[in-house]
Amino acid sequence: xxxxxxxxxxxxxxxxxxxxxxxxxxxxxxxxxxxxxxxxxxxxxxxxxxxxxxxxxxxxxxxxxxxxxxxxxxxxxxxxxxxxxxxxxxxxxxxxxxxxxxxxxxxxxxxxxxxxxxxxxxxxxxxxxxxxxxxxxxxxxxxxxxxxxxxxxxxxxxxxxxxxxxxxxxxxxxxxxxxxxxxxxxxxxxxxxxxxxxxxxxxxxxxxxxxxxxxxxxxxxxxxxxxxxxxxxxxxxxxxxxxxxxxxxxxxxxxxxxxxxxxxxxxxxxxxxxxxxxxxxxxxxxxxxxxxxxxxxxxxxxxxxxxxxxxxxxxxxxxxxxxxxxxxxxxxxxxxxxxxxxxxxxxxxxxxxxxxxxxxxxxxxxxxxxxxxxxxxxxxxxxxxxxxxxxxxxxxxxxxxxxxxxxxxxxxxxxxxxxxxxxxxxxxxxxxxxxxxxxxxxxxxxxxxxxxxxxxxxxxxxxxxxxxxxxxxxxxxxxxxxxxxxxxxxxxxxxxxxxxxxxxxxxxxxxxxxxxxxxxxxxxxxxxxxxxxxxxxxxxxxxxxxxxxxxxxxxxxxxxxxxxxxxxxxxxxxxxxxxxxxxxx
RNA sequence: CGGGGAGUGGCGCAGCUUGGUAGCGCGCUUCGUUCGGGACGAAGAGGCCCCGGGUUCAAAUCCCGGCUCCCCGACCA
Numbered sequence: 001x002x003x004x005x006x007x008x009x010x011x012x013x014x015x016x017x018x019x020x021x022x023x024x025x026x027x028x029x030x031x032x033x034x035x036x037x038x039x040x041x042x043x044x045x046x047x048x049x050x051x052x053x054x055x056x057x058x059x060x061x062x063x064x065x066x067x068x069x070x071x072x073x074x075x076x077x078x079x080x081x082x083x084x085x086x087x088x089x090x091x092x093x094x095x096x097x098x099x100x101x102x103x104x105x106x107x108x109x110x111x112x113x114x115x116x117x118x119x120x121x122x123x124x125x126x127x128x129x130x131x132x133x134x135x136x137x138x139x140x141x142x143x144x145x146x147x148x149x150x151x152x153x154x155x156x157x158x159x160x161x162x163x164x165x166x167x168x169x170x171x172x173x174x175x176x177x178x179x180x181x182x183x184x185x186x187x188x189x190x191x192x193x194x195x196x197x198x199x200x201x202x203x204x205x206x207x208x209x210x211x212x213x214x215x216x217x218x219x220x221x222x223x224x225x226x227x228x229x230x231x232x233x234x235x236x237x238x239x240x241x242x243x244x245x246x247x248x249x250x251x252x253x254x255x256x257x258x259x260x261x262x263x264x265x266x267x268x269x270x271x272x273x274x275x276x277x278x279x280x281x282x283x284x285x286x287x288x289x290x291x292x293x294x295x296x297x298x299x300x301x302x303x304x305x306x307x308x309x310x311x312x313x314x315x316x317x318x319x320x321x322x323x324x325x326x327x328x329x330x331x332x333x334x335x336x337x338x339x340x341x342x343x344x345x346x347x348x349x350x351x352x353x354x355x356x357x358x359x360x361x362x363x364x365x366x367x368x369x370x371x372x373x374x375x376x377x378x379x380x381x382x383x384x385x386x387x388x389x390x391x392x393x394x395x396x397x398x399x400x401x402x403x404x405x406x407x408x409x410x411x412x413x414x415x416x417x418x419x420x421x422x423x424x425x426x427x428x429x430x431x432x433x434x435x436x437x438x439x440x441x442x443x444x445x446x447x448x449x450x451x452x453x454x455x456x457x458x459x460x461x462x463x464x465x466x467x468x469x470x471x472x473x474x475x476x477x478x479x480x481x482x483x484x485x486x487x488x489x490x491x492x493x494x495x496x497x498x499x500x501x502x503x504x505x506x507x508x509x510x511x512x513x514x515x516x517x518x519x520x521x522x523x524x525x526x527x528x529x530x531x532x533x534x535x536x537x538x539x540x541x542x543x544x545x546x547x548x549x550x551x552x553x554x555x556x557x558x559x560x561x562x563x564x565x566x567x568x569x570x571x572x573x574x575x576x577x578x579x580x581x582x583x584x585x
Numbered sequence: 586c587g588g589g590g591a592g593u594g595g596c597g598c599a600g601c602u603u604g605g606u607a608g609c610g611c612g613c614u615u616c617g618u619u620c621g622g623g624a625c626g627a628a629g630a631g632g633c634c635c636c637g638g639g640u641u642c643a644a645a646u647c648c649c650g651g652c653u654c655c656c657c658g659a660c661c662a
Contacts, residue, residue, distance in 0.1 A: 009595085011596055012596075012623070013597045014596085016591085016596090016597070016598090017655050018655095019655080034654090088662090089662065090661070140662090142660080143586075143659080143660050144658090144661090146655085151661085457662090459662095497620075498619080499620085528621090528622085528623075528624055530621080530624080531622085532623095533621075534622065537622090546621080548621065549621095550621070558621095
């Protein structure tokens with residue numbers, strides 16, 4: 001492609017709205033144009049990159065035997081009522097009404113339509129397993145799109161759905177997809193890690209995210225410092241070995257006067273114990289109060305003073321209930337003394353349980369920690385030597401603690417958790433039978449019984465992958481694109497446009513490269529050298545080739561890889577070969 | 586949804602406090618010069634000043650209402 005004919009222009013200055021590197025460079029290089037918040041057009045260069053990513057994904061999906069389909073973006077809302085997600089999907093479904101008054105939605109994902117398609121075509125266990133995928137537009141009306149293409153509302157996504165006759169089959173399909181994803185990201189040319197993730201209320205037992213490490217990423221992930229261990233998980237999921245408490249003989253419960261002491265730090269200092277010997281109490285309220293409670297329901301969470309609550313783990317320990325912090329009024333109404341509250345005495349005659357419905361949850365660290373300092377449930381008093389089992393208990397004991405950098409790895413290794421920021425570019429998880437049940441995807445098994453198909457689903461955000469790649473691969477001049485997803489492989493710059501021999505030689509060389517199958521962006525514009533070099537750096541194609549009067553005096557062209565400062569010369573007569581070698585670099 | 590910021594040629598900005606001809610840099614057009622890291626000269630084109638209402642002889646500027654975009658947080662199958 002001749003740059004003089006290529007649609008789209010580079011910008012010297014990025015729009016003021018762009019803050020992240022990928023947003024700035026993709027806009028300045030003329031890859032994308034913002035249309036509305038979180039909604040973008042792709043210009044030719046950007047679309048070529050996106051197409052390359054799509055094709056890599058397509059090849060690797062096909063290699064696993066997955067079959068490509070295409071499903072509608074606009075769907076009847078009834079379909080979502082059938083799956084039960086019409087009112088529960090977050091963010092809320094974008095809806096529209098057609099001319100007959102029928103309610104339609106704009107699809108944020110395609111479990112419903114896939115399962116519908118399968119329900120009509122699946123009859124026997126002999127039909128299984130299979131995997132259907134598509135590369136399709138999705139729309140999610142996010143509360144807050146941000147960071148250019150990293151978090152958008154409308155986006156291209158590869159979504160795949162596997163169907164198996166049993167859990168063992170699902171395990172195989174799941175592993176196949178994980179392997180395919182590793183190949184995809186490796187071919188794209190980026191370092192993506194698979195990490196354990198929370199599967200959420202509807203997920204099955206396994207869920208993994210594929211995360212590209214980048215400081216601008218929204219995700220926090222923890223990776224074990226021991227490379228042989230390999231443990232990696234996102235912050236919602238990450239487990240760790242909690243420092244064990246010194247074994248002690250349980251001592252007598254003892255009340256202490258603690259005037260004005262409200263925080264764990266102050267309490268620990270006042271009593272003269274480390275914070276890990278204290279109990280912290282935190283209060284939540286179910287977002288949708290259960291019918292039995294008539295409001296006023298409190299989730300009373302106890303956790304060791306040195307730990308923080310992980311709300312995802314907490315939610316899971318309660319079967320996926322939506323929780324929010326309780327307001328001070330709600331806490332007070334339950335008879336809980338904020339600042340001096342604890343699970344000790346919850347069930348006393350006039351204790352909180354007598355006034356409000358309370359679910360008590362304790363972090364498992366409390367069970368083995370003896371002689372803890374906790375609130376006395378009356379202002380300015382705390383209790384020493386509280387012991388789980390003897391002095392208090394909980395309805396649920398679970399790991400509900402937030403991992404932090406430096407915590408010990410949960411595996412049997414000597415590593416500790418190292419914190420990274422990252423961008424989630426892929427997510428795979430085991431769905432189970434939730435959709436096959438609601439949409440009726442069943443088959444007759446070998447023994448003649450009707451069974452539900454076991455599903456998995458697997459997504460890759462394509463535009464986000466491009467943006468994340470730029471986040472991880474750029475310098476202060478522009479993008480440094482991996483060859484596999486660069487819109488072209490070579491930026492051929494023709495300098496000295498006033499010199500007939502240069503023009504002729506460059507045109508001829510361009511034709512040679514194209515004939516040899518090299519993808520070339522030919523800067524044939526009548527612009528000064530500085531403009532061409534800067535645009536070459538900005539667009540970030542892997543190899544820059546210069547044809548100039550200076551080089552031609554020796555019959556040479558100049559080659560420079562975008563990821564290196566080294567400039568090499570090669571005879572023009574062997575230019576095509578030199579370009580191919582340099583690209584392999 | 587809470588907090589903060591911003592809307593003026595394609596991009597970046599000034600003008601608004603104190604109302605009176607809409608301005609600068611980049612980019613764009615034409616001609617000439619120049620030709621290895623965003624060149625120079627000359628001459629041009631291009632603006633419902635986010636929208637609606639109000640005040641005024643007169644509104645980019647003052648007042649009221651709304652919309653949009655960005656950032657932080659909440660949220661993110």
